Amino acid sequence: MEYILDTLGKIGFEWRQGLFNLVNFLIIFWILKRYAFKPLMKAINERQDAAREAHDNFESAKTELGMAKQRAQTLVDEAKVEANKVIEKSYEQAALVAVEMKDKAKKEIEALVEQAKRNIEIDKKEMKEALRKETVELVMLATEKIIRERLDEKKDQEYIKELIGSLKS
Amino acid sequence: MIFQVPTAQPPIEAEPIITIGALHITNAMLLGVVLTITLFLFFSRVKKKASIVPSKLQAALEILVGGFITLLEQITGDRAKAEKLLPLVGTIFIFFGLSNFIGLIPGVTSITYNGIALFRTPTNDFNMTFSVALAVVILTQIMSIRAFGLFGHIGKFIKVKEVIQGFKKGIGAGVLSIVDFLIGLLDIVGEIAKVVSLSLRLFGNMYAGEVLAAILLGAFAVAVPAPWMAMNMLVAVLQAMVFGSLTAAYYTLAVEQSEAT
DSSP states (O other), X not given: OHHHHHHHHHTTOOHHHHHHHHHHHHHHHHHHIIIIIHHHHHHHHHHHHHHHHHHHHHHHHHHHHHHHHHHHHHHHHHHHHHHHHHHHHHHHHHHHHHHHHHHHHHHHHHHHHHHHHHXXXXXXXXXXXXXXXXXXXXXXXXXHHHHTOOOOXXXXXXXXXXXXXXXXX | OTTOOOOOOOOSSOOEEEEETTEEEEHHHHHHHHHHHHHHHHHHHXXXXXXXXXXXXXXXXXHHHHHHHHXXXXXXXXXXXXXXXXXXXXXXXXXXXXXXXXXXXXXXXXXXXXXXXXXXXXXXXXXXXXXXXXXXXXXXXXXXXXXXXXHHHHHTTOOHHHHHHHHHHOHHHHHHHHHHHHHHHHHHHHHHHHHHHXXXXXXXXXXXXXXXXXXXXXXXXXXXXXXXXXXXXXXXHHHXXXXXXXXXXXXXXXXXXXXXX
């Protein structure tokens, strides 16, 4: 041991100075641990935590955005299906309305035709009446010409009435 | 020769400036104390200003600390262990790095008091390197004791339990356990040797650097010492890193041995 201390002494080893330096180093160790590494590591870790939290928030926002997009897509799909249903229903209703309109138009046309027939019938009757009158007058004229005799007005009217009556019967 | 400058080679021992009782305060110890005060003032300001949004200085220090953590993580293979070791290895790196650098600043070691240089690079004093190496080994032992208990730690060196278990298994295993027991005792010597090897490596490198710088400056003062000084700057960082990395390696070995037991 003495030999070792003597050898170390040749390069300047002295235990009191060594102890002083040891204490000095331990003080530096304490200073750096308390004033350098602890606050710096705290700052680094806090920043890393904040960055991690921000990243997590970003990821969760991304996921939520994805989910919202999916929900929106689902709603759009549902709306499309609903719209298709409505269109289909409206086509069906339009077809029904068309059939109804067609029937109604048919009925109206039939009614018009019926009315026209009735009008024709009335016109036909009126024409028949006029024809009868004209025929009577023609007959009268023809008769006058045949008998060459002009009857008085009174007799003439009576004769006409009689003739009309005979024609009616 | 006009380019030769008469330079005195630094003595191997640090020179005493003042004496307090039996304690001689040397120029190396004085610069060590100056460094301690400077570090305290600097880092107390850093702590006061530390925030989650870093200043340029804090950002630079965080890069340095990040570098330490990465290096320690590579050595220990574990982030938690790296963070635990950071104060010790970081202190060694910063203190030794600054100590090695400060001697390269022109004029620092030229200030004299009673004809003696007032400051000497702390790492050029064997007392400093020896005491720090001792502190490192002691702190490593304390960390090992904290992690695995006093008896677990002692059990790494005095493997009585293994001898008993070995002989229970058989004669062959018993003989092997005796060999293991002797290796355990040699590990005690190894722990002491760590102090000597760590301290002599750093002291030898730094002192040799300064002696060679003085010789080169004396032989040819123009231009030639410049690359040597540049290389010394590299050595200053390198030696601090070697000391720190070895400390981390010793710690990892101590913990691994304890885990194995």
